[in-house]
Amino acid sequence: MLQMSVAPSGATAIVKVSGSVEAGDSVSLFAVFDEVVVGEYTGAFVDLSTCRDLDSTFIGMLLVMFEKYAKNRGDFCLINVGDQNKRALQMLGVSTMIPMRQMELTRQPEFVPIDLTAFSCGSTKKIEIIEIAHRALVAADRQNAEKFGSFLRLLDEDRSG
Numbered sequence: 308m309l310q311m312s313v314a315p316s317g318a319t320a321i322v323k324v325s326g327s328v329e330a331g332d333s334v335s336l337f338a339v340f341d342e343v344v345v346g347e348y349t350g351a352f353v354d355l356s357t358c359r360d361l362d363s364t365f366i367g368m369l370l371v372m373f374e375k376y377a378k379n380r381g382d383f384c385l386i387n388v389g390d391q392n393k394r395a396l397q398m399l400g401v402s403t404m405i406p407m408r409q410m411e412l413t414r415q416p417e418f419v420p421i422d423l424t425a426f427s428c429g430s431t432k433k434i435e436i437i438e439i440a441h442r443a444l445v446a447a448d449r450q451n452a453e454k455f456g457s458f459l460r461l462l463d464e465d466r467s468g
Contacts, residue, residue: 308326308327308387308421309323309324309325309326309327309328309329309332309336310323310324310325310326310420311323311324311336311339311420311421312325312342312397312417312418312419312420312421313344313418313419313420313421313425313434314416314417315348315416316352316416318348318349318350319348319351319352319382319446320344320347320348320350320351320352320362320418321351321352321354321416321444322344322351322352322353322417323354323356323418324353324354324355324357324358324361325357325358325431326357326358327358327359327360328358328359328360328361328362328365329360329362329452331366331433332365332423333364333368333430333436333437333440334364334427334428334433334436335423335426335427335428335464336365336368336423336425336440337364337371337436337440338422338426338427338428338436339388339423340368340372341372341428342426343421343458344372345372345376348380348381349381350376350382350383351376351381351382351383352383352384352385352386352410353369353372353380353384353385353386354386354387354389354390354410354412355385355386355387355389355392355466356386356388356389358391358392359360359391361392361395363399363441363444363454363455364436364437364440364441365440366395366396366399366401366444367399367439367440367441367442367443367444368438368440369385369405370400370401370405370440370443370444370447371402371443372439373404373405374443375392380462382447383405383406384405384406384407384408385405385406385407385408386407386408386409386410387409387410387438388407389393389442393407399444399447399448399451399454400426400444400447400448400450400451401444401447401448404447413445419464434462438459438462441455441459442459445459457462
């Protein structure tokens with residue numbers, strides 16, 4: 308089961324994502340980041356030490372969040388990524404874009420658990436978030452167009468048809 312918790316560290320949030328990320332989970336995580344973390348903190352460190360099975364929507368969401376923070380000159384970094392997650396990020400060509408580092412939390416911050424069900428979205432919003440994440444992946448690495456291009460074209464056709 309996926310869990311998310313947030314701890315303030317000055318103006319930066321430390322966001323801990325734990326468990327296995329499944330397709331529907333990424334949409335709720337995106338909503339939390341977009342509605343809470345970006346609005347409240349000038350930076351975010353995302354701890355993936357206990358997170359596994361990153362899906363493409365989640366990776367795309369991380370890329371979108373990195374770009375939002377970079378645009379506002381805020382820090383965004385993935386910490387304690389682990390080999391399996393690093394391979395998933397490399398497969399989609401974003402491992403060199405989003406900063407990653409090992410970080411020992413010297414003093415354990417007080418994490419507040421986030422109820423992800425409170426951030427569930429309707430089907431139209433889910434599709435919008437999935438599309439945003441995958442368009443970011445395609446923009447980041449042309450090889451992703453081969454992986455996600457037909458999906459994005461279907462969305463375009465559905466909208467225009």
